Amino acid sequence: KPSGYNSNNGGGSKVERTNGRAVINESSFSDDRRPKTEGKRPKTDRERAQEKFRARGWIVMSISDLEKIPPAKAELVNPWFFKVHKILKHTECSGAAGARLMQLIKKFSETSPRHEKIANRFLRDEEVGFWEEWKSFMVDRLRGQTGFGEDDLLLSSVMNCMAALNLMPDKEWVRCWFHSAGEMKAFGPQALGNSIHALAKMGIHKIPSAFKEHWDAQAKARMDEFTEQDMSLALWGLARLRIRSKAENDFIRRFKQMLLTEPTTQHSLTSTQHFVTIWWALAKLRAKPSRELKELWYAAFCRIPYEFLYGQAL
Structure with missing residues (x-):
């Protein structure tokens, strides 16, 4: 095997075999090395609350540490992935934290071709089983949650992460994701663009009519907040899925407004790629x-500089 992530050395974890199946020894995840004693008094509600608070604090700090992507060396990569897996297995890991882990793996993968190869090995390593565990974990969180609240952007980008990493969720996962989206009242322009773009990229054409109605309603309500990137993602997704949105005229109006905007403002069409994609999508x-x-x-x-007009843009 090439150097990089090693499923048999996760920064201290032990891989054992039970009935021919490799499993990660849960005891290796414990930072508490003190011997267990019998007859301890039950913990009070306050003590349990304090434990949860400390655990959630550890998860937040650990995710912050993972933002620093290590060089593609086994001695540095293995502890990084070990921490990713440890967070996922923690009882206090939330749906938002689980989504953030997938974002970080995508970030790791995009660092270099070598990082991409290592990330793919980790995600597809059946002995470690992270991908299957993550899918099961997220389905459990999505089933009981309707409306993303302040985490709308984070959770809506999960689909994009999976598409970028060539991971295909099963039908139950997708069904639960649509359920969790609810009426999408908290979805802003970026979340709207991310969601429909990812669905199209993964070829998920069976979209519930309720989702499309809520998506259109939110897009119309938040249209003046769309940037060229948000619009490019949204229209590309709609075009690939062949969905005629009720917000189509609103997109055209917003696009015209962008064309009249000075280049120095926030919503100007400074990106040739977004500029051309919007026009292509409207045509499709x-x-x-x-x-x-x-x-x-x-x-x-x-007015586009000549050096930006090449290949796909033309």
Whole structure:
């Protein structure tokens, strides 16, 4: 095997075999090395609350530590992935923390081709079983949760992470994700763009009508907050899924507003990729832009520096 993540050395964990199946020894995850004693008094509610508080604090700090992606060396990579797995197995790990772990693995994978290869090995290592554990963990969290609240962006990006890592969730996982999205009242433009873009990228065409209705309603309500990137992701997803959104005219209006915006402002079309993708998606959706919008687009296209006009953009 190439050097990198080693499933038999997770920074201190032990892999044992039970009935021919490799499992990670749970005792190796414990930081408490003191011997267990019999006859201890039951913990009070206050003590249990303090333990939960400390555990959640440890999870927050550990996730912060994982932001520092190590070089692709076995002695540095193994402890990093060991901590990822340890957080997932913790009883106080939340759905948002589980989602963040997948984001961090995606970040790790994008660091270099070598990092990508190591991340793929970790996710597909059947002895470790992280991918299966993560799917089961997230399904349990998604089943009982409706509405993402302040974590809407974090949880909506999980689909994009899986698409980028070439991981395909099963039907039950997707069904629970749609359930958890609820009416999407907390979904902002970026979460809306991420969600529909990821569904399209993974080829999930069977989208509940309720989801589409709530998505359209939120897109119309938050349209003035869409950036060129949000719009590019959203329209690309709609075009690939061949969904005619009720917010289509609102997208056209917002796009026209962007074309009239000065380049120095927040919502200007500074990215050639987003600029071209929006126009391509409108064409795929068979939208009918006005003559004024076409003229604005051509004028904006002519202002794009020559070095940015290559390949796919053309």
